[in-house]
Amino acid sequence: MNDKESHNGIILLDKGIGLTSMSCDVAVRKTLSMRKVGHLGTLDPFATGLLPIFVGDALKILRYCEDYDKRYVCTARFGMATDTLDKDGEVIFENYPDEDTMAKLIETDFRSVREAFAEEEKITEQMPPKYSAKKINGRKAYELARAGKDDLLEESLKPHHVKIHSIDIVSITPQDKGFDVEFAVWCSKGTYIRTIADEVGRKTGFGATAVSLRRITEGPFDISSAVTEDRMKEMANSGDFSFIISSDKALEHIPSIDVDGRTADDISHGRRVPLPRIKSLTGSALADRYRALYAGKLIAMLVPAEDCGTKYLKCERVFIS
Secondary structure, three states, X not given: OXXXXXXXXXXXXXXXXXXXXXXXXXXXHHHHOOOOEEEOXXXXXXXXXXXXXXXXXXXXXXXXXXXXXXXXXXXXXXXXXXOOOEOOOOEEEXXXXXXXXXXXXXXXXXXXXXXXXXXXXXXXXXXXXOOOOXXXXXXXXXXXXXXXXXXXXXXXXXXXEOXXXXXXXXXEEEOOOOEEEEEEEEEOOOOOHHHHHHHHHHHHOOOEEEEEEEEEEEOOEEHHHOEOHHHHHHXXXXXXXXXXXXXXXXXXXXXXXXXXXXXXXXXXXXOOEEHHHOHHHOOOOOOOOEEEEEOOEEEEEEEEEEEOOEEEEEEEEEOOO
């Protein structure tokens, strides 16, 4: 195995504030001298935290990881709202609670705020913010927003399905002006945490904007295993590439089947695999997809199919030739 082959895998990067996800791809590409690099789940520049970056052959499995659930921790400032729904935007609304209002909030343990967050936990649809990376006619929404294309944004941005498993309030802290709410969210892909903060701000009447956002998990990956960009470069310069993890970790949510040499050869040529040949599936309900392993190595993704009443597994993606 040459040096570049050993670089195939996944890097869990702890993205710093102000960096774009694309700039992190570039940093990995330069550090490893690898051309094929791509990230899973874009983070806004103001956000920090977990950014899985797939390198080399690992890019072939990226599509199978795009539905991961994610966990975030966000701090929202109540008493103001911005056009971008985060601290980098222009303030478009202010309603900081006065002394009496703050006293009542504290007396009730911020009940109205907690109830508004509880309502957000129940939503099933969410509108993407205009300052987002959502693609519209090949351009990102935030590019159109900066260009003043509000009519096109209003026409093109539509609510999409989301699943919020939980929202937990970590702390509520009064400030000199307004108050900060730190909250943790476990949600499906495509959920905008900034929008949750903004909606709660609207419901309470104070306005709110995200002042910090950190992703802490994505699927099986956790921020505790991530490295910063500087640490990655430091390790690579010393010849230590242990920050690159096996891509197998990314596919643990997909059931696996072991195949013999004959079946592996059929798969390499894209042939169908008769179900009776896979003894582990006899009498079992079929999953939507399987990892085919030969001698412990991933060789293909197989999906169930049927032809004239005969069930078999067909090749969805083959990783060997």
